[in-house]
Amino acid sequence: MPSGQGLVPSDGHARPRDACGVVGVLATAPARAADTGVAARAYQGLAALQHRGDQSAGIAAGAAGRRTGRVAGPGPVREALARADVDALRGDVAVGHVRYATAGGLGTANIQPIERQVGGVWFALAHNGNLVAAPQPADGSDLEPGASDSLTVATLLAEALAGGASSFEQALCDLLPKLTGAYSFVLTDGRSLYGLRDPKGLRPLCLGRGGDAWVFASETPALMEMDADFVREVEPGELVVADASGIRSVRPFPPESVEHRLCLFEFVYFSRPDGDLYDRSVYLTRWRAGAALAVHAPLPLDETRPEREVLVLPLPDSAIPAAEGYAARSGLPYGEPLVRNREHGRSFLAAAQGERERRAASKFRLIPELVRGKRLVVVDDSLVRGTTTRAVTAQLRAAGAAEVHLRIASPPWRWPCPLGIDVGSHGELAAATSTLSAIRDELGVDSLNYLPLDQLLDAVGAPAGQFCTGCLTGDYPVRVPTVPGQRPDDVLVPAPAGCVSRTVAHRTANHRSIRKEPQR
Numbered sequence: 001m002p003s004g005q006g007l008v009p010s011d012g013h014a015r016p017r018d019a020c021g022v023v024g025v026l027a028t029a030p031a032r033a034a035d036t037g038v039a040a041r042a043y044q045g046l047a048a049l050q051h052r053g054d055q056s057a058g059i060a061a062g063a064a065g066r067r068t069g070r071v072a073g074p075g076p077v078r079e080a081l082a083r084a085d086v087d088a089l090r091g092d093v094a095v096g097h098v099r100y101a102t103a104g105g106l107g108t109a110n111i112q113p114i115e116r117q118v119g120g121v122w123f124a125l126a127h128n129g130n131l132v133a134a135p136q137p138a139d140g141s142d143l144e145p146g147a148s149d150s151l152t153v154a155t156l157l158a159e160a161l162a163g164g165a166s167s168f169e170q171a172l173c174d175l176l177p178k179l180t181g182a183y184s185f186v187l188t189d190g191r192s193l194y195g196l197r198d199p200k201g202l203r204p205l206c207l208g209r210g211g212d213a214w215v216f217a218s219e220t221p222a223l224m225e226m227d228a229d230f231v232r233e234v235e236p237g238e239l240v241v242a243d244a245s246g247i248r249s250v251r252p253f254p255p256e257s258v259e260h261r262l263c264l265f266e267f268v269y270f271s272r273p274d275g276d277l278y279d280r281s282v283y284l285t286r287w288r289a290g291a292a293l294a295v296h297a298p299l300p301l302d303e304t305r306p307e308r309e310v311l312v313l314p315l316p317d318s319a320i321p322a323a324e325g326y327a328a329r330s331g332l333p334y335g336e337p338l339v340r341n342r343e344h345g346r347s348f349l350a351a352a353q354g355e356r357e358r359r360a361a362s363k364f365r366l367i368p369e370l371v372r373g374k375r376l377v378v379v380d381d382s383l384v385r386g387t388t389t390r391a392v393t394a395q396l397r398a399a400g401a402a403e404v405h406l407r408i409a410s411p412p413w414r415w416p417c418p419l420g421i422d423v424g425s426h427g428e429l430a431a432a433t434s435t436l437s438a439i440r441d442e443l444g445v446d447s448l449n450y451l452p453l454d455q456l457l458d459a460v461g462a463p464a465g466q467f468c469t470g471c472l473t474g475d476y477p478v479r480v481p482t483v484p485g486q487r488p489d490d491v492l493v494p495a496p497a498g499c500v501s502r503t504v505a506h507r508t509a510n511h512r513s514i515r516k517e518p519q520r
């Protein structure tokens, strides 16, 4: 692949998917001497990151600069990794990965961690993100059609080592400035553990310490599962190197290319609610977004039937904090009549639309008594293709809901994401191809509204310039490839203004807040 050319999925649909999860563990003395099972700790971390991808999982381990073994397979962590095999995996250092493919197929070669042996140097690599451009490997012989972007990186590193790079770290530092896109990597050469973020910090990565080990993980809750305390986030453009003697920080990128532009949807949807990002509780940012939404888009008052009961409900799981915030701020009753079927993974993460629809249709069990005859305020964190809301609205109507008012705790998705999320074309996006009233009618809801971007950013509380908002604004922090014939301006509809509702009512059903609002 020539330099500058987009790394698109091998199925030819330019359809990036979701964020993967990465972990790493390096035991320092005396844990090293006691051989306390770095792989088992990596397993715990991967299980805590299952929501970031369930297509495959893997752990690779090493010691004294050599490979000690690898366990990997298709499916979620508990299917992919037999616990006995993981416990048998010895070593001083391990890296782990849960995958949701953004580039390349689901074949065995793309399961991570990816390993290479070049002369006396072994390394293993785990990648979260999606590259939009990378150099062309001189000898891409191991890159079959359908190879992932992560495989390309492994091949480039192997070539640099074969070409005489003085060390693995040197090969890495030489390559990194030539990569464009989103990447948080955790790597090992069997001696050191490396954690790095791209110069924009698009994907998260944090550093922890505990149990005589240095630990990296995509999200803070995974650190806890690996018996480590949060130390700090890896900085955008920073390579943290951990070895038996401690950690050090390397800056391989030109300083002018480095800035904080974390994916805003890590706050909205991807990350676990019990974690922190930018030193802020993900849960509380979602709660505040829901509270702001209650003020921005209240439930219209039904003056003809004021006796009708009202219920604010979330689409579990991700929207629960936002729905709680909406109910608290509006003073309306809150309930959870939709019970998540735990056997179903996140529907958004399915690789194909048919599978997404199947997951969405069977994702929730509904308690009909809780919705029958009521006016419902249904809160979701995001509306991308509308797969989830379409299925749920039908369920709620069938159970006898009187009205369904949909409230989305983030702005409309109107541009694709080539930086690691499963939306590759404008045609897939409800808000890129339809007017708000057309979306409302297509979903079968009585009213629809979104939270404006400035209010979402207020809810997060970090400076607006510190995020990627490309899918909402078309403004990406790196140059991204365009899909021919699908330029955003060709299909954009006017930005929504106010609530799109069938029922014309100017008063609202909000009451004074009766719940205590949580403080940070």
Ligand SMILES: O=P(O)(O)OC[C@H]1O[C@H](OP(=O)(O)OP(=O)(O)O)[C@H](O)[C@@H]1O
Binding pocket: 269, 315, 316, 317, 318, 319, 345, 346, 347, 348, 349, 380, 381, 382, 383, 384, 385, 386, 387, 388, 389
């Ligand atoms: O409009 P759509 O294309 O359906 O995408 C948006 C939906 O997908 C996600 O839910 P998902 O089930 O993936 O995860 P969750 O359980 O964390 O909410 C997200 O929380 C929205 O509910």
Ligand SMILES: NC(=O)CC[C@H](N)C(=O)O
Binding pocket: 017, 018, 019, 020, 021, 053, 099, 100, 101, 102, 103, 104, 110, 127, 128, 129, 130, 131, 148, 149, 150, 420
């Ligand atoms: N979701 C991800 O971060 C995926 C990593 C990598 N691009 C792959 O497809 O394997």
Ligand code: SF4
Binding pocket: 202, 262, 263, 264, 265, 266, 416, 417, 418, 419, 420, 421, 468, 469, 470, 471, 472
């Ligand atoms: S385009 Fe959207 S989903 Fe993609 S990285 Fe940027 S904010 Fe995240």
Ligand SMILES: [Mg+2]
Binding pocket: 315, 316, 317, 318, 319, 380, 381, 388
């Ligand atoms: Mg959801």
